[in-house]
Amino acid sequence: MIKKLLGLALTLASLPFSSFLVIGAQASLASEQHPCLMLTPDGVASIRANLGKAPLFDASLAETKASLEKILNDPPDVPVPKDASGPTQQRHARNESEMRNAGFLYQVTGDTRYAVFVKSRLESYATLYPTLGVHPASKENNPGRLFWQPLNEANWLVDVSQAYDCIYDILTSDERSRFETNIFRPMVQFISVVHEKEFNIMHNHATWFVSAVGMAGYVMGDQNIVKKALYGTKMDGSAGFFRQMEELFSPDGYYCEGPYYARYALMPFFIFAEVIQNNQPELKVFQRHGEILKKSLYATLQQTDPLGSFFPLNDSMKEMNFRSGAIIFPVDLTFARYGHDASLLSVVQSQGRVSLDPSGQSVAMALAADPNPPAFPYASVEYSDGPDGRGGGLGILRSGLGKDLSVAMMKYSSLGMGHGHYDKLALEYYDQGREILTDYGSVRFVNVEQKYGGRYLPENNSYAKQTIAHNTVVVDESSHYSGNYNTAKTLHSEKGFFDLQGPDFQVMSATDTTAVPGVAMRRTVAMVRDKTLDHPVLLDVFRLSSEKEHLYDYPFHFMGQFMESNLKLTPYLTELHSLGGGNGYQHLWVESEGTIKENGGSLSFTWLDGNRYYTITSAADPSTKIVFTRTGASDPNFNLRHEPAMILRQKAANHVFASAIEPHGSFDGAKESTSGSYPVIRSVTVLASTEEGTVVRITGERKIQWTVLIANNSPDPSTKHSMKAGEETISWVGPAKIIKQ
């Protein structure tokens, strides 16, 4: 049995035995039974036995059948590759999923038309593939063959290995030999040998690479190929799938690139894990590294807004949410493999689809039995970053329920690889299920050929990655790490404290000394509930310390319509200019500039977003300059959305920006009713800020007088702090405290 042989391989895996393997040698051994990848004979039997009992699964099955029925008699369309996102690319991508689905349907229904469909296409690929050289739309340093980049080749192989697996038993040995010789082995060779370097890196591309190669290895019964997938081409564990499980996630499951790419990375992690489990259960893949796959799924779901959209950290598309096809199977498999957590069923409900495999069916059966599952347990939670959990992290504060969940998220992780943004200590904020303080996301229209072939657009680098595109402080109009990838990739912010003192006061704090040499930053964000207020208020205290004077820009990328400010503003009425010449500033039109009207006051700015008002009340003095901007400048190809921001600018060596962000009132356009359009909070003042701590006073109507105390020197919960704020000496214990009078 292949399983036993590979069990032996595991034992050997820790030994440095790579030298005795000849790459490409056909050390094959036919698997004794097929299917053996995502399906097994037992899995197929179970699916057949339970047909008609799981409505969501049955619907997905019926839909897949109906969609295949339309093309089942079409001759294979396997064109010579030409374009990067045009018709030939799309055709090969469709072929792969059609073949996978047809294979699956053959196993479930026994209808040989499906098998014939798969086989005819394999024949075509067996003819085409050996003729291919470098794909004509390839980038020089990363050539593909069937697709413009090898990543898509790996995606294809993941699907087509499954299709082959499903019809393996009806093929003659000649046919198998032809397909393996002309398609599977050369593709494995291409991905793992020609692209050996990328195969061995710690990156989501490599996860697809090893999964594709490993699945081809299992289906061909070739233990050497499988070993390379599991342990890297050297087969010593220095790379490969298991190493990736350890390196690409933090110990609590945060995926290093952030949730948008987590969605893309989880797919091969979960698929290949299931394949490994089906072939080598003794490897205990689902238990590995502290059940890291389970943790990663939950962490990814926690990184969604109340409507299921992923936080747009780093390069990411805002339309992407947990209803994405890529997240369906990981959810279903987590349910099936990790104890049937009913709260996942509410996610499945929202997805409205299940995967076509035994786990999808089991989820659908569970949902049929429990049609009102508990909500997914969104929580205030902190994630660490880095394989050892020491690369900073990500803090999420939540308050409320359902659509009325308030969410604040601060990013103090490492860069997050090549798709990372220069946005240390950036803040995002959601309320009403909407973006309130927002991250631009990416400048890209995925797969839209007119927009640079659907790739990242130039403004992604020139704007979206730059610091000013985020809700965090920019120093001297330059991005963090001066926008230098090689500097940024090795450095990270530091966790400060994450302190959930109760539903009325939740606070998180982080620091950074790496982003701007000579400038130390600490951002502390608190979510405060108060019985006099309808909604939680966000407090934001951003402390900057330097020996030299700098220009600090503190932006709020707000969504919605300007209602009112107490500022003395000069609006630009007939002519607009961009705010700066580089680092993203070239993309901002200045719509108005101003200052606060009198000393001793606070800045107050109210806007309307959705059905609610929001007011930023911010400590400011006449030296604070305020700029209202809108994206859209320096955009020759109209790639940017046009979104507003308010920026507070302060020249200082040491400075604290302190703000309260208050949701208030309501606006209903269809009822033409409004209420509470004025904020309750009226002033925010920094009373003192030293190495010891920062003291901020918030006052407002309804007798609001809050004093917020933040320890700058120690997160220890038992450390005593004492400092002068004006005449008064204030003492407290622990990292942060709110005193309400």
Next chain:
Amino acid sequence: MIKKLLGLALTLASLPFSSFLVIGAQASLASEQHPCLMLTPDGVASIRANLGKAPLFDASLAETKASLEKILNDPPDVPVPKDASGPTQQRHARNESEMRNAGFLYQVTGDTRYAVFVKSRLESYATLYPTLGVHPASKENNPGRLFWQPLNEANWLVDVSQAYDCIYDILTSDERSRFETNIFRPMVQFISVVHEKEFNIMHNHATWFVSAVGMAGYVMGDQNIVKKALYGTKMDGSAGFFRQMEELFSPDGYYCEGPYYARYALMPFFIFAEVIQNNQPELKVFQRHGEILKKSLYATLQQTDPLGSFFPLNDSMKEMNFRSGAIIFPVDLTFARYGHDASLLSVVQSQGRVSLDPSGQSVAMALAADPNPPAFPYASVEYSDGPDGRGGGLGILRSGLGKDLSVAMMKYSSLGMGHGHYDKLALEYYDQGREILTDYGSVRFVNVEQKYGGRYLPENNSYAKQTIAHNTVVVDESSHYSGNYNTAKTLHSEKGFFDLQGPDFQVMSATDTTAVPGVAMRRTVAMVRDKTLDHPVLLDVFRLSSEKEHLYDYPFHFMGQFMESNLKLTPYLTELHSLGGGNGYQHLWVESEGTIKENGGSLSFTWLDGNRYYTITSAADPSTKIVFTRTGASDPNFNLRHEPAMILRQKAANHVFASAIEPHGSFDGAKESTSGSYPVIRSVTVLASTEEGTVVRITGERKIQWTVLIANNSPDPSTKHSMKAGEETISWVGPAKIIKQ
């Protein structure tokens, strides 16, 4: 019986008997039974008998009870009036609806706590009202007392008359006398005597005025007051409710101000009609003027997009839809009074609420019995404007079903009173339930005190009303009628033809010679389906004729993101200027300018809106200048939304703008899939345009070659046309034809 006496009044109504009435004289006569307005003893009995049988009604009732329960023991809060949209205004507005609801609940439940609630407030108003002079926030020429404008006073009286009516029977005659002497009679006097001029005009304000006064008349049993409401203060039928029914609607039910204000006007029309029916059924109010109330309700519903939002004609808020409270009762009453049309139940379903009266209960019972009612029959339909139907009109073309309904609307009506916009022959277009080519609507944030007290903002006049804010041609950068209200209000466009030749070719055409002296305009819009295309295409042919050369601006206010154009564009990257100095142009930033690249081609511009691409292909030559703009200039208080437009500019005496607007392909962000991002239509050419007709050629991929023939001289379906287009002589019969080759 009051009913008999008022029946007599009807007979007298046609006589000129106004002279013998002394305004304010107490010609009262106690009604023999109460309630007698919206409720009757029979109606109450019916409601009580059917409680528990109509879920939506029961839910509305429970909600109203719960909301009143919270305040039932509160002492009356009847403040001295102070503000226009602040706390005192809001308090009085809440009082009126709370009193109406409490009165209703008293009748339905018999619980005297509700009656006490109403009575205590009437006592407070009886004390306050006689002390009031001019409201401090009034406008000089239109003083209110309890509210800043008399309109709100009329709204209040409509509600509070009902509250009084409901508790009439438990009051002593002293109490009645006090309330009538201190509140109802002085308010009637204020509305109908002090504001006699406005009371007698043909306007929705006057509909509220006469309804309020008439209801006070009925509840007090004062026939003279009722007569004034029905026939005007002269009681000769020259004004009043019945005259309004004839003057404010066209014979087919189009309300002269457009659908947004129709929503506001229908409320008093339907309320007071029901009151009249309950008191003087012999007046046959619901049959009057060809069942005009029924027609008006259906016409208003037809003027909604696929999601139920009203077309934003004239001053209007885009958030307003048929779920608005104001439209609920008219729908319910139309169902109850006009033959129980089941298709209205689908609207009720979408509203999710019913009115608290017998019609609301009957609708809710019908819905309970028929939970899957037929969809509202959205159709291609033309409405006339003007009391005689000769004031131009409004054309609506539709194709498709549900959310995938394509809707094109052309406005060729009269101005539509003080809220009218200067937008002759303007086009709006919806698809996917979204705005594709859009009208800005109004610059206003209703009831938001920070935004000029919630009133219309200055940019409403300077931008939203101006021609350039609409999808219609501007001549010489000046608005239609030079933006002069007094000129505009007496003139209108003319119907051309409205020809539904079948689902594959629907066409409407209208002309205008009044908007710009010396310039004749004809716009013809067709919705074309073709088996080679996934969605209907909109064809737009806008012909301008003049003896002198003009600058013609032909704008497309599109929603969404620029994808691609075939233009030679100069984008403005670091500096923006506004397009002009007045007539709305001062509010447009110029983002880029350009021309087409070569002669003989067509302009092609593709954008993405929602999940679909749209391409405008437009006849153009190197003399056509193209400007891409965005609203936001000259906006010192940040009142405008920032929306894009493409404007084609042509210097000419005679010119035809001809365009195809093609929806194509799909974009799914969560699936990261896209298809069909390129248009099928590739060229639009005007082959000829004479007094006889216009010939336009449309060609594209998939062998599309269409010739569209439009008669410019006669809408007659049997008239033969013949004209030269290049070498060819083309002949056809009727107003418009499409030839597909």
